[in-house]
Amino acid sequence: MADTDVLVAPNILEYPYTRTVGPVLGRFMTGLRDGRIEGIRASDGRVLVPPAEYDPVTSESLDQFVEVGQAGVVTTWAWVTEPRPPHPLERPFAWALIRLDGADTALLHVVDAGDESKMATRMRVRVRWRDHRVGEIQDIACFVPEEGQ
Amino acid sequence: MRDVAVVSFAQLPNVRSEDKRNEVEMLMPVISEAIEGSGIPRKEIGFTVSGSCDYLVGAPFSFVTGLDAVGAWPPIQESHVEMDGAWALYEAWVRLQHGDLDSALVYSFGKSSLGPLRDIMVLQLDPYCVAPLWPDSISVAALQARAWLESGHEESEMAEVAARSRRDAKANPMAQLSEERDPATLLEEPYLVSPLRRHDCPPLSDGAAAMILAAGDLAREVCERPAWISGLDHRIEAHGLGVRDLTTSPSTALAGRHAGGTDVEVAELHAPFTHQEPILREALELGPQVTVNPSGGALAANAMMVAGLTRIGEAARRIIDGSATRSLGHATSGPCLQQNLVCVMEAR
Numbered sequence: 001m002a003d004t005d006v007l008v009a010p011n012i013l014e015y016p017y018t019r020t021v022g023p024v025l026g027r028f029m030t031g032l033r034d035g036r037i038e039g040i041r042a043s044d045g046r047v048l049v050p051p052a053e054y055d056p057v058t059s060e061s062l063d064q065f066v067e068v069g070q071a072g073v074v075t076t077w078a079w080v081t082e083p084r085p086p087h088p089l090e091r092p093f094a095w096a097l098i099r100l101d102g103a104d105t106a107l108l109h110v111v112d113a114g115d116e117s118k119m120a121t122r123m124r125v126r127v128r129w130r131d132h133r134v135g136e137i138q139d140i141a142c143f144v145p146e147e148g149q
Numbered sequence: 150m151r152d153v154a155v156v157s158f159a160q161l162p163n164v165r166s167e168d169k170r171n172e173v174e175m176l177m178p179v180i181s182e183a184i185e186g187s188g189i190p191r192k193e194i195g196f197t198v199s200g201s202c203d204y205l206v207g208a209p210f211s212f213v214t215g216l217d218a219v220g221a222w223p224p225i226q227e228s229h230v231e232m233d234g235a236w237a238l239y240e241a242w243v244r245l246q247h248g249d250l251d252s253a254l255v256y257s258f259g260k261s262s263l264g265p266l267r268d269i270m271v272l273q274l275d276p277y278c279v280a281p282l283w284p285d286s287i288s289v290a291a292l293q294a295r296a297w298l299e300s301g302h303e304e305s306e307m308a309e310v311a312a313r314s315r316r317d318a319k320a321n322p323m324a325q326l327s328e329e330r331d332p333a334t335l336l337e338e339p340y341l342v343s344p345l346r347r348h349d350c351p352p353l354s355d356g357a358a359a360m361i362l363a364a365g366d367l368a369r370e371v372c373e374r375p376a377w378i379s380g381l382d383h384r385i386e387a388h389g390l391g392v393r394d395l396t397t398s399p400s401t402a403l404a405g406r407h408a409g410g411t412d413v414e415v416a417e418l419h420a421p422f423t424h425q426e427p428i429l430r431e432a433l434e435l436g437p438q439v440t441v442n443p444s445g446g447a448l449a450a451n452a453m454m455v456a457g458l459t460r461i462g463e464a465a466r467r468i469i470d471g472s473a474t475r476s477l478g479h480a481t482s483g484p485c486l487q488q489n490l491v492c493v494m495e496a497r
Contacts, residue, residue, distance in 0.1 A: 006168060011207050025277050048392065050278040056387035076299070076395065078291030079343035086268060086283035095288045097391045106391030108279050108292075116343060121299055137278050 024053045027065060033135035037127070038065045039103050046104035050137075069101030071126040071146055079116040089142060094119045098143060112142040153245050154368040154375030155469070155494065157187035158462035160358040163325040163450035166262040167355040172201075172211070175357045176218035176258055183359035184254065188371040191220065194361070195250030197227045198241050200234035200257035201454050204272055207264060215258060226250070233257065234358060234458030235419075235480030235490050241362050242381055251367040258357035259453035266353055266453070273483060275388055286484070287350055291342040293395040293485040294424040298344060300396040307423035308332035311348040311448060314423075318445025323459075325450045326352040351421040356452030358459050376468035376476070376494040380408030383480075383490035390485060401432035401479070401489040408477075408491040415440045415467050415476040417460035421447040425486055429479060433491070443467075457481065461492045468496050 021029060024040060028051050031038045040051030041064040049068055054061060077096040083089055088110050096119075097106035112128070113119050125143040133139040159182035167175055184191050197219055201212045212229045221227060228244075230236045234257025241253035270286035298304065309332045318327035335348045368375040384400035384407075386393050404410075416439050420426040430441065442448075444463045447456045457480025464478035475495040482488040 013207055021277055029277075048389070050275075050389070052389065052392075056389065056392050075391075076292050076296040078288050078295060078345070079340070080288060081340070081343075084268065084283070084285055086271075087285075088282050095284055095292055097292060099391070105389065108284060108390055109282065121295070137281050 022053065024051050024062070027051075029135040032137070032139040033133045035129055035133070037068050037070060037100060039068050040065055047102060048105050049100055049103040049107050066102065068103045071124060072098045072100035072103065074111065074119070074121055074123050074125055075099050075106045076121060077111065077119050079119060088138065092116070093142070096125070096143065098125060109140055110142045112144055118145060151246050151248060151364055152368070152377060153242055153362055153364045154372065154377045155360055155461070155465035156363045156368055156372040156375050157183050157361040158358070158465055159183040159186060160323050160455070160459055160462060161356050162323050163352075163354040163356040163452050165325065165353060165355070167260055168262070172206070172215055172258050172260065172357070173217045175355070176215055176256060176359070179357045180218050180254065180256055180359045183256070183361050187252075187361035187363065189252050189361060189363065189367070194252050194254045195226065196241060196244045196253040197221075197225055198229065198237040198244070198253065198255055200230045200232050200237035200458065201259060202231060204269055205259055205261065205263055205453055215256075219254070233454050233456070233480050233482055235461055235478075235492070236383065236482070238360065238362070238458060238461060238492070239381060239383060239490060242378060245362060245364045251364045253362045254359065255362065255458065256357065256359040257455045257458050259455050260355040261353045261451075261453050262355050279390070287342050287345060289390065289484045290350070290422040291345045292390065294349065294422065295344050296395040297424045297428060302424070302427070304336060304344065305332060306427060307349050308335040310423040310426045311335060314442055314445045314448040317443050318449030321444045321449065323450060324445045325354050327445060327449055345422065349423040351447050351451035352449070354450050354452040354456075356450065356455045356459075358455050358462055360458065360462055360465075372469065374469050374471055374496055376465035377497050378492060379495050380410065380491070380493040382407035383488065385483070385488040388487070393485070395485050396428070398428050398432040398486045398489060401429055401486065401491065404489050404491040405433040408493045410477050410491050410493050413439060413475045413477040413493065414473045415443065415464060416479065417442055417444060417446065417464040417477070418479045419447055419457045419460045419481045421451050421456070423448065425481075428486065433477070433479070457490065464492070465494055468494050
């Protein structure tokens with residue numbers, strides 16, 4: 001069979017419904033809309049950011065919210081030289097796990113550092129908020145290296 | 150526990166794109182080969198279970214179509230997991246523990262070629278806080294690779310895993326990517342997503358595999374040297390990447406302990422990225438005397454939902470063909486080795 005005989009058809013999958021994110025993530029997302037980052041205290045006292053509804057180790061329900069800082073430390077990172085179409089930035093950037101001040105776990109986001117040489121584990125980065133916020137993780141446009149580095 | 154053994158395994162050659170065959174057409178020859186290799190008549194197979202992923206096909210319940218390759222009429226006892234076929238194997242093993250059935254067919258299939266796999270894999274991540282940013286599968290693995298490197302390792306260790314895996318794959322006719330490369334020259338190549346280079350990543354593969362399990366006397370009757378499953382366990386870690394220590398694999402260590410993964414001669418580890426092999430070796434406490442991934446592993450062929458079952462099949466094959474007396478097969482799922490299964494097999 002020649003290649004020209006292979007039939008190709010587009011397949012567009014859509015989910016035409018919306019759903020609530022629930023009391024814990026809902027509060028986190030509302031915080032982002034208002035320019036605030038809230039974590040939740042786990043059973044062992046650690047502050048989880050983003051917050052989880054259930055303890056990642058004991059599975060207990062969690063409900064003690066804790067506001068954390070808007071800057072923190074990079075715990076690991078990866079440099080993207082060629083961003084893919086869905087990526088948050090169109091220019092080279094870093095993915096990073098970022099432990100915000102007051103948090104004990106790290107949040108995955110992007111760092112707009114300009115050049116790979118500006119990135120390092122343990123560097124400090126600060127939130128850059130999106131101008132028009134709606135209550136989603138993209139309300140954090142990116143993180144940027146903290147001034148003075 | 151009831152004694153259950155792998156008595157037959159078959160796989161398709163892994164290729165970049167199976168563009169002429171649909172999943173059923175891929176499965177028919179591989180399922181037939183496994184059944185015929187077992188010597189158990191198709192109509193007498195007690196239980197059938199498959200592993201696959203609807204997200205690859207982009208259609209719900211796509212696994213139901215796969216049943217056309219089995220011949221499910223008159224009706225059969227059948228199940229499915231939306232996971233790698235290694236977890237279908239786990240279900241089959243549990244099912245055979247009930248004692249009323251003596252054999253099971255396990256199969257899995259995956260066509261990575263149908264869409265942008267790096268982006269499709271994002272859909273396994275937290276849908277609220279992570280997936281909306283679209284961290285593709287190579288970027289997520291790169292975060293783990295840097296954490297591992299900075300815990301006291303060198304990029305040369307990763308290049309050596311890549312070079313050894315693809316060199317070993319030259320002896321594996323089912324492998325997709327095999328080549329002879331000097332680890333030092335690999336390190337001269339540019340980063341894909343720093344600190345990962347192209348050689349640190351698995352190929353994009355289409356493939357399918359099938360396995361026959363048999364219990365007790367039936368296994369002894371149909372197979373001269375069954376690969377008896379002496380231990381099988383799987384464990385999972387938290388969903389959030391920032392909650393975990395990415396430099397170790399506590400779930401693999403736990404599964405390995407429960408499965409009794411000691412004193413093995415051969416281990417087939419499902420490590421799609423080079424840095425993951427030493428993480429798994431350490432978690433399973435595999436010494437230098439253990440031959441790791443003689444097939445070339447997932448760095449040589451990585452059909453989604455198939456590569457894990459294939460690790461167990463490759464480890465079983467070495468018991469069945471008499472080249473080993475005790476082997477270990479490992480499968481992983483989720484980002485950065487989130488979930489891990491260990492299957493220990495032995496000759497008796």
